[in-house]
Amino acid sequence: MSREVLLSCLGLEAGYGASQVLFGLDFDIRAGEVVTLLGRNGMGKSTTIKTVIGGLRARRGEIRFDGQAIHGLSADAIARLGVAIVPEGRQCFPNLSVREHLVAFADNRSGTREPWTLERLYALFPRLKERAGNLGNQLSGGEQQMLAIARALSTNPRLLILDEATEGLAPVVREEIWRCLARLKEAGQTTLVVDKYVERLVKLADRHIILERGRVAWAGSSAELDAERTLWHRYLGV
Template structure:
């Protein structure tokens, strides 16, 4: 059965000032898919994400989300359409409590029958319930990452984007985050993941796109990527 295409990029070009970073990216994400966006540092992953979420206006090309053209829309409008990001660096608010983070942006934008409520998020990350009245700057790095994921889930997004969600975490916390992503996949959450742990991603994601100097250098399934370790060395430095 063919899945509905939720996100579609065609000829996406973007950059900063006189510097062009993306050169005609083409890729799709189908509803219910988990897709990995891979590449060495400086190859365009962060610029791609900024172009999708409204943080950077693309210079040319088209971006369609849920059948709507979102090229050039501001970030808040794109978020209201059902796109949410767990940003690199977590970006938790230092003066809001855990609970305030999780209720301030809550909305069932995806029309889920079983939406991510405050209690469901606490069930996913019990530590957040224990720390409900702590401020964002009183949490450990791992707790902040759980909070960033919970905050994104509270909007019940159609597309969840995770930018280096396991970067800099202790192994036990990193394992907990991967378990969370496996649960979200089982529930059918469409997800775009940027992460350097390729071994974990090939077990989680359906497909992958590898960026090289702002272009899609390779794309294929997890089985294909897992079978060709030369790709890991050539494009990912693994």
Template structure:
């Protein structure tokens, strides 16, 4: 693990108009780590993600990615540096086929021989290959989620962010998504996950960051979170 974090948020303050949502938020993610961002609805998780992705300009604080300050960059510039998001709601394009989704955003920026090309994505999600000529709006919810993950992987990101990637999916499809994320972790993909299925996340993630009313109130390992059930009821509603 590198000494310098791949992603670092420090003293991050952000909000919408006069309403402040984030208060001095800070955490780091090192290369190869899987980290979760946890908390009840409305605690600042989405605002944190929007700030990292450049969709929301922070009021103050610092965001560094791969050693470079990015808090003043636009979203497209941040994406080109190597951050990809699987957005809440999937946001697949209704007028593009599965294959077109996976080719339109493809980028071999990391130059790895084992990078994510379309055939490797099809191997990860065989159902996408079966549906390669289907339009985005012709897919089931689970298939759209697979496509959203595949689309993000096609950019060969240094950091992959998943915002509620299993929300609204049938249990069998959720299990497929968890298996995919476990495989990505084994391969060293750096990942930030926002989700509510804590039992699954404990087995999947290296570290967890809990937000409460826009502040980081706890950060630690899966072992630490597993053994302090008071955190579950106090901050996660579990």
């Protein structure tokens, strides 16, 4: 049985001022899938995410979430529909404690019967339980990344977007993030991932979308991407 499409972008165009960045993107993400958005720096990955979550208005095209057009909605309205992002740079609040981060945004936007409660989030990231009373600016980079992921999960999103989730992390912390993402996949969490570690992503994701100068240059499964290593060099510089 095929999965239902949760997010779809059709003919998506966007940019900044006189500069156009996206040129007619077409892609979709089905419920329960882990999909990656790949490409060198400056190819349109961040702009795609900003447009999907309402941080940047699309110039042309459609964005649909569970069949509903969302390209005219505010970022807050899109978030309430069940789209959560782990932003590049983490963006933890310096004056909120770990626990306050996880309680302040708690919701069940997916309507799941087994929501991510505070206790379950602490079980996923035991370090956060140890640091529950620490403020956001008192955490290490790795701890802030765990907190950013847990904060997004506290809303129980239908779609989780991770923008450079392992960027700048120590290898041991990066491995912990990969383990977390594998657990989320097993739980059926629909996820869009932007990251540069292709070797790990082909083991984790179902499908991949490669962007080149604001267009979809290639799209396919992990097996196909793994078999076509020339794509890694051509589009990703790996």
